Amino acid sequence: MINKAGLTLAVLGALLTSFGSQALEPLRVAADPVPHAQILAYIQKIDPQLNLKVIEIPNGVNSNELLVHGDVDANYFQHLPYLKSQEKALGEKLAVAATVHIEPLGIYSHRHKSFADVPVKGTVAVPNNVTNLSRALYLLQDNGLIKLKPGFNDPAADQATPKDIAENPKQLKILEIESPQIPRSLDDVDLAVINGNYALDAGLVPAKDALGLEKAEHNPYANILVTTPKLEHDPRIAQLARDLTSPEVAKYITDNFAGSVIPVAGGKP
Template sequence: MRNTAKFTTAALVTGALTLGLSACGSGNAANDTSGPLIVAASPVPHGEILTYVKDHLAKKAGLDLEVKEFSDYTTQNPATADGSVDANYFQNKPYLDDFNEKNGTDIVPVVTVHLEPLGLYSDKAKSLGALKSGATVAVPNDTVNEARALKLLAANGLITLKDGAGNSATPADIAKNPKNLKFKELEAAQTPRSLNDVDAAVVNGNYALSAGLKPAEQALALEKAENNPYGNFLAVKKGNEDDPRVKKLAKLLTSPEVKKFIADKYAGSVVASF
């Protein structure tokens, strides 16, 4: 049975505001390595993967693991920075780099575990070619994932981005748009819910799974895993990389058992990166 705490956005934001990003934290974060390792995670697939580790591998490895699921991924880095949790597992490197730069924090990756391929989905078109001229496409509105969505569309010939458009690309960086696509910028969690209202939507892998979509089967276009910079990793506040509990979890998350669990459970919709 899953022993997982679920946190609402409001509660977490309140905690972050109260403690502040520069707070020393309390409990098991920072210097105390004797208690349980508290890890923040998005529910799917991160929380599921961590719960598998907790239920099947942690005890034998001598790791007391506590999983806290965050419904809003934007609150996980603040909770890690202020010491509310010891680590998090939900993000990729471009997203973390952007967060650290904007917030003056120093959160670092520990080990990359998996990739959730970003996909383009539609309830109206059965193929990329069937997208009509002037179609509206929903894309995530956060800096990194919007750029990632536009790169996916560009890789599949729907648009062309200007030279030099990088991890902060927006629709303003589109050089060619032969189908005259229109873009609706939404919070990432809202993109799968928008499918009834738009012609297509670019959806993060975890939100696609939560919405019952099957990326490997239903996506009109899907990111390739090879040389992909968007692998999701375990992360901690700098200085906590050598915490023995963190090292144990990193080893378990990249074990053959976890690789098999990911392959069996997600059937290509989530791909192990190790």
């Protein structure tokens, strides 16, 4: 005869052993070097019980593919519109575990000190991926350089391409370039629209050096911690999400990035 109480205790013990071994395994997180890996390194200092293995991703490596294939447990580098485009491209559903910070997109120039100085038929380098290309066009519009067609009102929902430019007073030539390469083009173009992490990596200070900078208020491009649906409720993911959205990390971001990276009040979007 089977002792049900004994069986229950045995099963519970096995589950606890399994949970404990999982908790001891490092949480593998893919991240861009700046500022994401820096923020994760700070978390490793303030929460040493969370066993993190931070994997800095070189340019050209798709961290979402790594996540889908099980090579990492989470990634921290992207915003929600980009994630949605990746889910469509990869045919996979991923999970947002935390919303952490905003890296305002900026317009930079080595040639000009103001937009008024930009010549007719000047060149503008913009990111060539769908979401950040649209984001760049909205930023150019916000700074009076172009005007998009009617109906392009919501940057998060209405994705624009150069074909959607209705007015271009300076006849600017839009050059689509891979995002990590744009900082290198600054000497060759009149204006360059650069993602915050690549600007920081290139030694630029967005809050000081940008001629035009995205506003943080109502910005749909907050950077997020992403994992798989299978790991969404993993206690290690939950702890990392709490750390990333904590007051301590918000203060670290504010103190160390001088407005070039802006913390978001914690929680899921």
